[in-house]
Amino acid sequence: MMTTESVMPAENRNPATDDPPATEFYVASQWQLMRIKFRKHRLAVWSGRMVVAFYLVAIFCEFAAPYRLEDSHLDHIYAPPQRLHLIADDGLHLFPFVYAYKGMRHPETLRPVYTEDRSRTYPLQFFVRGEPYRLWGLIETDLHLFGVEEGGTLFLLGTDSMGRDLLTRIIYGSRISLTVGLFGVTLSFVFGLLIGAVSGYYGGWIDNLIQRLIEVLRSFPSIPLWMALSASLPSTWSPLQVYFGITVVLSFLGWTGLARVVRGKILALREEDYATAASLVGASKARIMIRHLLPGFTSHIIVSLTLTLPNMILGETSLSFLGLGLRPPITSWGVLLKEAQNVQAVALQPWLLTPAAFVIIAVLAFNFVGDGLRDAADPYAR
Amino acid sequence: MFHLILKRIFWMIPTLWAISFISFALIQLPPGDYLTSYITALEETGETVAEEQVAALRQRYNLDEPFLVQYFKWLNNLLFFGFERQESGSYLWVEESDGTRSFNYPWFKWPDMGVSFEWNRPVTELVGERLLLTMVISIVTLLFTWAVAIPIGIYSAVHQYSWADYTFSVLGFIGLATPNFLLALVFMYVGYSVFDVSAGGLFSAAYQNAPWSVAKFTDLLAHLWIPVIVIGTAGTAGLIRVMRGNLLDELPRQYVMTARAKGVGAWKLLLKYPVRVALNPLISTIGWVLPGIVSGSVITAVVLGLPTTGPILLRSLENQDMYLAGSMIMALSFLTVIGTLISDLLLLWLDPRIRYEGQSR
Numbered sequence: 001m002m003t004t005e006s007v008m009p010a011e012n013r014n015p016a017t018d019d020p021p022a023t024e025f026y027v028a029s030q031w032q033l034m035r036i037k038f039r040k041h042r043l044a045v046w047s048g049r050m051v052v053a054f055y056l057v058a059i060f061c062e063f064a065a066p067y068r069l070e071d072s073h074l075d076h077i078y079a080p081p082q083r084l085h086l087i088a089d090d091g092l093h094l095f096p097f098v099y100a101y102k103g104m105r106h107p108e109t110l111r112p113v114y115t116e117d118r119s120r121t122y123p124l125q126f127f128v129r130g131e132p133y134r135l136w137g138l139i140e141t142d143l144h145l146f147g148v149e150e151g152g153t154l155f156l157l158g159t160d161s162m163g164r165d166l167l168t169r170i171i172y173g174s175r176i177s178l179t180v181g182l183f184g185v186t187l188s189f190v191f192g193l194l195i196g197a198v199s200g201y202y203g204g205w206i207d208n209l210i211q212r213l214i215e216v217l218r219s220f221p222s223i224p225l226w227m228a229l230s231a232s233l234p235s236t237w238s239p240l241q242v243y244f245g246i247t248v249v250l251s252f253l254g255w256t257g258l259a260r261v262v263r264g265k266i267l268a269l270r271e272e273d274y275a276t277a278a279s280l281v282g283a284s285k286a287r288i289m290i291r292h293l294l295p296g297f298t299s300h301i302i303v304s305l306t307l308t309l310p311n312m313i314l315g316e317t318s319l320s321f322l323g324l325g326l327r328p329p330i331t332s333w334g335v336l337l338k339e340a341q342n343v344q345a346v347a348l349q350p351w352l353l354t355p356a357a358f359v360i361i362a363v364l365a366f367n368f369v370g371d372g373l374r375d376a377a378d379p380y381a382r
Numbered sequence: 383m384f385h386l387i388l389k390r391i392f393w394m395i396p397t398l399w400a401i402s403f404i405s406f407a408l409i410q411l412p413p414g415d416y417l418t419s420y421i422t423a424l425e426e427t428g429e430t431v432a433e434e435q436v437a438a439l440r441q442r443y444n445l446d447e448p449f450l451v452q453y454f455k456w457l458n459n460l461l462f463f464g465f466e467r468q469e470s471g472s473y474l475w476v477e478e479s480d481g482t483r484s485f486n487y488p489w490f491k492w493p494d495m496g497v498s499f500e501w502n503r504p505v506t507e508l509v510g511e512r513l514l515l516t517m518v519i520s521i522v523t524l525l526f527t528w529a530v531a532i533p534i535g536i537y538s539a540v541h542q543y544s545w546a547d548y549t550f551s552v553l554g555f556i557g558l559a560t561p562n563f564l565l566a567l568v569f570m571y572v573g574y575s576v577f578d579v580s581a582g583g584l585f586s587a588a589y590q591n592a593p594w595s596v597a598k599f600t601d602l603l604a605h606l607w608i609p610v611i612v613i614g615t616a617g618t619a620g621l622i623r624v625m626r627g628n629l630l631d632e633l634p635r636q637y638v639m640t641a642r643a644k645g646v647g648a649w650k651l652l653l654k655y656p657v658r659v660a661l662n663p664l665i666s667t668i669g670w671v672l673p674g675i676v677s678g679s680v681i682t683a684v685v686l687g688l689p690t691t692g693p694i695l696l697r698s699l700e701n702q703d704m705y706l707a708g709s710m711i712m713a714l715s716f717l718t719v720i721g722t723l724i725s726d727l728l729l730l731w732l733d734p735r736i737r738y739e740g741q742s743r
Contacts, residue, residue: 216400219718221677224695224711225408231699231707232411314561318681321563322696337564341685346571353571356564363559 034299037376044372047365054362058175062133065168066147066154069331071131073153073163076103079114081158081351088121097123101153111348122152158351160339169331170355176332178362180247181312185305187251192258193301199259200266201289207263214256222253226315230324239330246325250312261304265297299377306370310363317359333359390726394719401715406453409708456705508706509691513713516683516690520675520717522606523614527671531618532664535625536657542630550622557619562678565612566685573608585689609686613678617671624667628660662733668725673718680714 039045057064073079084096099116106113128147134140148154157166199210229249233242269275270293278288313333319325320334321341328335333355339345340352421436447455538547585601632638633656641651683692691710698706 212396213400216397216404219397219401219673219722220404220711220715221673221680221718223677223680224714227680227695227699228408228707228711229411231702232408310559314559317561318563321561322681322684324696324699340567344574346567347575350571353564353567356561359561359564360556360559364555367555367559 030299034376038372041372041375044368044375047368048372050361050365051369054174054178054365057171058178060135060145061171061175062135063141063143064145065165065171066130066144066156067165067168068131068133069164069168069172071164071168073159073165075163076101076114076153076155076159077112077163078161078349079103079112079153079155079159079163080349082153082155083116084124084156085121089118093121093123095123095125097121098148098152098154101155120152122148122154124148124154157354158349160352166336166351166354169336170333170358173331173333173336173355174358174362176243176326176330177313177316177334177359180243180250180316180326180332181309183244183247184250184254184312185309187247188254188258188308189301189305191251191255192304193262195255196259196262197266197289200263201270201285201293203267210259211263214259217253217256220253222315223318225253226250226319227322227324230319239326242326243330246316246319249319250315254308254312257308258301258304261300262297265300266293269293269296299373303370303374303377306366306373310366310370313359313363313366386730387727390723394723397719398716401719402457402712403453405708405712405715406456407449408711409704410449410452508694509710509713512689512691512694513710513717515688516676516679516692516714517717519606519609519613519679519688519690520672520721523610523617523675523679524668524671526610527614527617527621527675528664530614531621532625532661535622535660536629536652538622538626539629539633540652554619554622557615560615562612562616562682563685565615566609566682569608569612570686609679609682609688612682612686613675616678617674621664621667621671624663625660628663629656632656632659662729665725665729665732668721668728672721672725676714676718 062068079101082098082101084098086093086096088097098121099118100120100122101114102117103112103114105111124146125148126146128144128149129142130144130147132140132142146154155165155167157170159165160169195210199207226249229252230246233245233249237245266289270288275288275292278292279285283291316325316332317334317337320327320332321337323338326332326335336355337353337359340349340356346353534550538550541547585598585605635656638651638656641655646654679688679690680692680695682688683690684696687693691714695707695710697703698710
């Protein structure tokens with residue numbers, strides 16, 4: 001469906017200059033060959049780094065965020081993004097800084113209006129002491145990745161209706177939004193592998209039945225089906241239960257794609273000589289499947305999973321946006337976007353749309369990584 | 383050929399049956415039912431509901447029967463004519479002169495998908511026009527997707543690695559990664575802040591409830607393009623990739639070189655041979671493009687406030703209006719199954735290789 005070749009200049013994939021020394025190439029294992037091939041796909045490599053960065057932020061979100069999730073600054077409600085400056089009245093600064101940020105009510109519209117107080121500057125600092133928190137609920141500390149010293153404010157993406165820093169909420173939201181897909185993919189993986197393997201190996205009416213079932217599930221439009229499934233989660237559930245409920249909902253359709261890949265590969269591989277040989281020497285069906293066939297398409301499974309992830313992230317975002325997925329107090333990107341649901345809110349506070357940029361970047365990065373992996377998955381293909 | 387079509391249509395029957403079963407299972411999934419929450423709501427406002435009234439309602443809607451019995455009754459009503467409909471009163475109850483309510487025993491028009499508890503009207507009546515508009519939007523979107531994707535795909539393939547090719551690729555990837563509702567929001571925002579017009583809805587206020595006329599139809603066309611672009615973006619982006627990839631596979635083939643050597647003009651050569659071959663996978667992908675479009679139309683409709691199935695589906699799910707929600711999901715899935723069938727038939731007609739091989743895929 002998608003290939004990235006066009007995004008890459010042709011000269012980047014010139015085998016004459018990029019190929020490793022021939023001897024190394026010929027003794028390389030399959031996985032080494034894949035790594036070599038993946039590295040040539042520069043966009044995919046950069047996207048891979050981006051994905052890693054996203055997950056690092058998600059894992060250490062308490063540390064990476066300048067504030068705590070629950071911190072609300074009631075004197076800074078709906079504050080627009082604060083600007084970072086390098087040049088002040090007294091000349092160029094070495095570090096970017098923000099001015100003091102003062103809010104007041106507009107005399108006529110009563111809307112909050114914010115002005116920079118140019119007499120006081122707060123330089124942006126790294127590893128700054130701030131509000132105390134518990135990392136993963138365990139380690140007590142007050143160290144933040146970045147921030148400003150006490151007295152100043154740092155709202156790089158603005159604040160919401162309760163004066164909460166939007167960047168902080170996006171960073172905390174990434175933990176939820178990025179892992180919902182991960183758990184959903186894990187579930188899809190288990191179902192897809194099992195059902196696909198059964199379908200491909202046994203064939204006959206079992207195969208036919210499973211293929212028809214997949215066809216039926218695929219003809220359901222995904223969002224309405226997800227909507228119905230998540231609407232059926234009991235409203236009495238705790239946030240954690242809802243979270244896992246949504247992952248189950250998202251994987252309800254996700255496994256079908258993987259099952260098809262697995263089935264197709266098994267159908268092709270079980271006719272190979274080595275599979276026949278294994279069965280002739282008396283290996284059981286399960287052993288042939290796990291020991292001999294599975295390694296042959298592990299890479300394809302990984303590709304399929306990488307390409308399923310962005311769909312799940314989009315699914316969670318859409319569901320939460322509609323109010324059927326995750327709900328506050330859980331903070332996810334979709335939950336944040338729900339606040340930007342009506343056009344008046346967007347017109348007055350356009351910065352509320354910034355979580356969408358993170359959704360798009362994450363989805364793009366996953367797609368590019370998936371593309372790179374797909375090209376690398378079969379290192380023997382031209 | 384005829385045999386193939388018959389076989390294909392025959393296979394639809396178990397598919398549709400399975401869809402109806404899954405849809406009904408979805409209806410039954412939430413704990414409790416609308417009646418329970420409805421009675422709780424009534425009692426909160428101080429109204430009392432007579433015991434026997436509740437019991438009769440439960441019996442009327444088979445709420446206490448086992449799942450399979452409920453399903454087959456629902457299916458039976460769906461497929462065959464129900465009882466005669468009682469004309470007077472609303473569908474759930476009849477208001478007597480002294481203010482008490484008694485039950486109406488309505489059995490509805492065909493096809494009977496049950497009653498929407500919230501609206502107190504048959505589902506068919508509620509869904510009918512909205513489903514039609516959903517279909518119109520989906521088909522127009524599909525055509526739009528093709529009209530945009532095919533020329534761009536051809537151009538990108540012929541001018542591979544040109545700046546235009548890169549631009550379209552980047553735009554395409556961003557289009558794929560942008561959620562539909564976000565694009566809708568952006569359109570609303572631009573319409574609101576730059577042009578000071580509302581981008582929502584499908585009709586101007588004057589035509590909202592007017593009967594169908596030429597003027598209303600042109601009004602519809604004037605409003606249609608925004609949802610069509612919003613819904614179609616993701617599909618267009620995907621199709622450009624498919625079209626470009628297919629054509630790139632075909633262009634280096636020997637038949638192209640032969641034709642060129644024989645002096646066939648560039649345009650004629652391109653359109654008559656490789657493009658025709660490259661179009662095949664495009665048509666066979668209707669099967670997965672269509673569910674995407676329908677799915678996208680639901681969420682876009684909620685944001686833009688379109689009078690299609692989206693908003694009503696969302697509300698029915700929020701209120702556990704079971705029959706309405708289930709029927710709507712079923713109807714939307716039917717739509718995609720039929721779309722897939724049409725695409726298979728088109729493919730049969732278009733590609734002689736499939737036709738003569740005697741296999742539908």
